[in-house]
Amino acid sequence: MSLVSPDSPLHSSNSDDFAAIIEAELQSGSDSSGSSPNEETGDEGYESEDSELDRSKRRRVEHSGTVEEIQSSASVEEKAVTSSSVNECEHPGSFGGICFVCGQKLEESGVAFGYIHKGIRLDPEEVARLRDSDMRFLVRRRKLCLVLDLDHTLLNSTTLMHMTPEEDYLRSRAHSLQDVSGGSLFLLEFMHMMTKLRPFVRSFLSEASEMFELYIYTMGDRPYARQMAKLLDPKGEYFGDRIISRDDGTVKHQKSLDIVLGQENVVLILDDSENAWPKHKDNLILMERYHFFASSCQQFGHNFKSLSQLKSDESETDGALATVLKVLKRVHGLFFEGINDDNLSDRDVRLALKEVRKEILKGCKIVFSRVIPTHCKPASHHLWKMAEQLGATCSGDVDPSVTHVVATDVGTEKSRWAMKEKKFLVHPGWIEAANFLWQKQDEDNFPIEQPKKQ
Known part of the structure; x- marks a missing residue:
């Protein structure tokens, strides 16, 4: 490769x-x-x-x-x-x-x-x-650079005034700010806010720091960025002075690698927003958003209950950070495979990232049924391109080599063919979930709903 x-x-x-x-x-x-x-x-x-x-x-x-x-x-x-x-x-x-x-x-x-x-x-x-x-x-030192977003990626914060009555129980469960190393929920009354660290974040930072020089890059202001760094890295062993806030950015409402002292071909970015990085999408690993507080769900227009309202949380072992750590290890390994001083300038972490992405749906052959509008060229549709980036092969016609039919209606001809031939019949969300979670998803979790009887 x-x-x-x-x-x-x-x-x-x-x-x-x-x-x-x-x-x-x-x-x-x-x-x-x-x-x-x-x-x-x-x-x-x-x-x-x-x-x-x-x-x-x-x-x-x-x-x-x-x-x-x-x-x-x-x-x-x-x-x-x-x-x-x-x-x-x-x-x-x-x-x-x-x-x-x-x-x-x-x-x-x-x-x-x-x-x-x-x-x-x-x-x-x-x-x-x-x-x-x-x-x-x-x-x-066999290290690369990793730029980390804060909100919805490593943690979730809310102002106290936006907490719902259902979340009042959290105040009594907050950990002490005197020693934050063992806590995950913090009441920052001097900032009128509460912050919840994402499960597995401390293990993630510890393991990632062995492979990467870590940066924080947030759209929050400088005081917020530094306070969050204190919670995540109380000993200052991971980030040092590499804490970038919106006060340091060169483009309003956007992030850029122009103020990161790392060459683009050795920098990976972990963020929940693709729009924040218009010039560096090939360096980006898009994260599933962490919605612990109700205000976070409301911010993005979601009508489901937050994790705090459900009195639940992400899994430590199978959550988003544990999953993306595996991706980082794989990319790191590919980058340094057979490397020496002579071919140093030939290596590019963006190409390694693409190779890892192609492994996710490798071996899958997908046919879309009434998912892509008739006026749209199939190969230019975002789902078609996403599936190919994940390593799948896409086709316009069914044949015995097809493994999945992606549809929203069980009544289409191709959907009926899939059921008859015992092929996987899945909702388009199956592809999107694989893209966000960086691993192939169980098809049974993405069924197509049967039409309601009149």
């Missing part, structure tokens, strides 16, 4: 100084076995502990000095360099409005990386160079 990317150029830059420090940090990591003291990573007070291989982006920046120190050293450097050398500087980035290399004051330009440290901006070419260096560092 080939995971070769048709467009995976390696980037380079002539910048030295601060950018070289970052690259050195990326390549060497923290090789000592000791640990560093905790340090604050934001105004909200989210604390993280350095692990042996933690590559905290803020520490790379602060390693070069504070804004004031840079300004001071830049002033000295300006006296020692000629104007021609300043003009020749490519200005790979700035910190506090000052070029990393030449110390010249710059107008605001480049991409802001405020979640790493306020005031950092990098030129696109420098971002590309750092991503290339970052990729080589990660792959040497």
